[in-house]
Amino acid sequence: MQAWMWLGPVIMLFVVLGFVTLAILFERKVIGWMQSRIGPNRVGPWGLFQTVADVLKLLLKEDIVPQKADETLFKLAPVIAFVPAFAVVAVLPFTDSLVFADIGVGLLYFIAISSITTIGILAGGWASNNKYALIGAMRSAAQMISYEIPLVMALVGVIMAAGTLNLSGIVEAQKEMWFIVPQFIGFVVFFIASLAELNRTPFDLPEAESELVAGYHVEYSGFRFAFFMLAEYVYVFAMSALTTVLFLGGWNPLFGFTFLPPLIWFLLKFSLIVFTLIWIRATLPRIRVDQLMQLGWKVLLPLALFNIFLSALLKEIPGIGSYY
Amino acid sequence: MPVTSYLALGAILFSIGLYGVLTKRNAVIVLFSIELMLNAANLNLVAFSKFGLHPSQVGQVFSLFSITVAAAEAAIGIAILFALYRNRGTVEADRMNSLKG
Amino acid sequence: MQWNGEFLAFFLLSVMAIGGAVFMIHFTRVVHMVLALAFTFLSIAGIYVLLHAEFVAAVQVLIYTGAVSILMLFGIMLTKHRTSDHSDSRSRHQLLSFVGVAAFFGVIMWVIYHTPFSGGKAETAKYTVANLGEWVFKQYVIPFELTSVLLLAALVGAVILAKKERDA
Numbered sequence: 001m002q003a004w005m006w007l008g009p010v011i012m013l014f015v016v017l018g019f020v021t022l023a024i025l026f027e028r029k030v031i032g033w034m035q036s037r038i039g040p041n042r043v044g045p046w047g048l049f050q051t052v053a054d055v056l057k058l059l060l061k062e063d064i065v066p067q068k069a070d071e072t073l074f075k076l077a078p079v080i081a082f083v084p085a086f087a088v089v090a091v092l093p094f095t096d097s098l099v100f101a102d103i104g105v106g107l108l109y110f111i112a113i114s115s116i117t118t119i120g121i122l123a124g125g126w127a128s129n130n131k132y133a134l135i136g137a138m139r140s141a142a143q144m145i146s147y148e149i150p151l152v153m154a155l156v157g158v159i160m161a162a163g164t165l166n167l168s169g170i171v172e173a174q175k176e177m178w179f180i181v182p183q184f185i186g187f188v189v190f191f192i193a194s195l196a197e198l199n200r201t202p203f204d205l206p207e208a209e210s211e212l213v214a215g216y217h218v219e220y221s222g223f224r225f226a227f228f229m230l231a232e233y234v235y236v237f238a239m240s241a242l243t244t245v246l247f248l249g250g251w252n253p254l255f256g257f258t259f260l261p262p263l264i265w266f267l268l269k270f271s272l273i274v275f276t277l278i279w280i281r282a283t284l285p286r287i288r289v290d291q292l293m294q295l296g297w298k299v300l301l302p303l304a305l306f307n308i309f310l311s312a313l314l315k316e317i318p319g320i321g322s323y324y
Numbered sequence: 325m326p327v328t329s330y331l332a333l334g335a336i337l338f339s340i341g342l343y344g345v346l347t348k349r350n351a352v353i354v355l356f357s358i359e360l361m362l363n364a365a366n367l368n369l370v371a372f373s374k375f376g377l378h379p380s381q382v383g384q385v386f387s388l389f390s391i392t393v394a395a396a397e398a399a400i401g402i403a404i405l406f407a408l409y410r411n412r413g414t415v416e417a418d419r420m421n422s423l424k425g
Numbered sequence: 426m427q428w429n430g431e432f433l434a435f436f437l438l439s440v441m442a443i444g445g446a447v448f449m450i451h452f453t454r455v456v457h458m459v460l461a462l463a464f465t466f467l468s469i470a471g472i473y474v475l476l477h478a479e480f481v482a483a484v485q486v487l488i489y490t491g492a493v494s495i496l497m498l499f500g501i502m503l504t505k506h507r508t509s510d511h512s513d514s515r516s517r518h519q520l521l522s523f524v525g526v527a528a529f530f531g532v533i534m535w536v537i538y539h540t541p542f543s544g545g546k547a548e549t550a551k552y553t554v555a556n557l558g559e560w561v562f563k564q565y566v567i568p569f570e571l572t573s574v575l576l577l578a579a580l581v582g583a584v585i586l587a588k589k590e591r592d593a
């Protein structure tokens with residue numbers, strides 16, 4: 001038991017790193033397929049070792065700290081950005097027995113800890129002492145703070161239906177009906193807001209290659225840059241898993257197909273979400289800054305508030321009330 | 325842990341915040357020091373909700389309210405600072421003396 | 426005082442909290458000050474967990490580390506600064522402040538250590554989020570509604586204050 005306490009998180013770290021490696025390859029392959037290209041296919045069979053080669057290249061690169069940069073903060077920022085990304089994985093329940101920290105306020109913990117990453121991004125952009133980096137960091141922070149509000153508001157409906165903030169409890173509450181059906185508005189708002197939180201297309205303004213060079217990590221190279229990328233993809237992992245847990249019933253099987261083990265069910269739904277994220281990236285163009293803010297404050301937030309109101313109302317109606 | 329340790333921590337943080345308010349010139353930092361003082365007070369509320377004469381969760385409820393008020397205060401404070409900065413071009417607290425006779 | 430896990434955790438967290446606050450006073454660059462205080466707020470959240478207030482801890486991280494600190498960083502980046510906050514010209518003022526604060530601190534500490542705290546036994550098993558919700562939404566529902574009105578007023582007020590003044 002004691003050994004498992006220490007080994008579990010280490011194994012999880014490697015699982016997450018493995019996911020990141022595969023997800024980057026998968027993303028390039030899928031986008032290639034959608035754009036009628038082949039994608040990476042040189043390193044290893046089916047390009048399987050392409051990401052490994054890329055990471056090795058990053059690790060071998062010279063570690064550059066710009067002369068005018070704030071050196072301490074410049075070195076600290078990738079760490080501030082990455083540590084919360086991995087810390088949120090602890091509360092995710094993969095099956096009813098495979099969960100590392102089953103704490104009462106799991107959902108709130110996830111949201112709270114993930115907001116620390118913004119400080120890392122802002123600090124990195126400021127410490128680089130570069131205009132593009134600063135603009136990218138400010139955009140990123142503004143975007144993440146704005147979209148955190150609809151994100152949390154969209155979750156209130158789920159919390160009301162499940163009656164708990166514990167993530168395992170929320171999955172248990174979805175035995176009869178996944179929350180994606182009764183909480184459909186909440187799901188849509190949550191999904192769009194989570195895209196913005198992940199800084200992914202169409203909300204990738206903080207790192208818009210064509211206008212800002214690369215956003216807050218312009219000056220970063222080598223393994224510090226790798227840390228920022230890693231944080232980003234670990235969030236893709238965590239956010240997809242959270243969406244699965246909150247709206248797609250976690251490890252609960254569909255149509256009572258219990259012959260597949262719960263973990264497989266979880267992975268299937270999880271992969272579906274990851275694929276959708278990549279699909280959206282290949283499909284939609286980037287939106288403008290003013291459109292971004294208008295969408296967040298004028299569309300998503302009222303919609304999320306309406307969802308809370310509607311959920312509370314429908315909860316009182318006999319018959320369908322039990323689903324809310 | 326005895327309750328005195330938590331209270332002492334609160335007192336230390338409050339004093340540091342007070343010193344910050346009194347000596348720092350940058351208005352943003354003064355605002356932030358006030359937040360630190362509010363936090364120290366919150367710490368006492370939560371400590372007494374566990375160790376008080378009649379321990380109950382009400383202390384936590386109070387601290388939630390005070391966190392809310394502190395957040396509103398920070399937002400308004402920063403907005404006032406922006407307005408001041410636009411008019412006077414500085415955020416140094418001791419240069420905002422246009423009411424001085 | 427026995428050496429157990431709780432004591433060790435309290436010791437580490439309070440050293441982190443006080444350290445962050447002291448560094449805030451000590452640093453000269455404004456951004457560093459804000460980051461040091463953000464660290465203090467995070468440590469205070471850890472102390473809340475020790476006091477069986479998980480919900481308050483999560484709210485503390487969400488509001489202070491996640492929102493207020495970033496608001497302050499924005500405040501710094503959108504206004505012009507002499508990057509360092511040097512106050513050498515006011516050493517007399519600083520000394521007076523220090524003496525005053527030290528006297529205040531001494532009095533408070535004296536009071537804390539000379540008051541007999543005869544605390545009751547807390548039923549920490551009942552300190553759940555559900556019970557906290559019962560308190561907030563039953564007995565304290567009117568203050569709760571009032572804070573929501575306050576937040577709305579603050580939201581509108583902040584937007585109006587920070588808006589560019591049109592030349593009317």
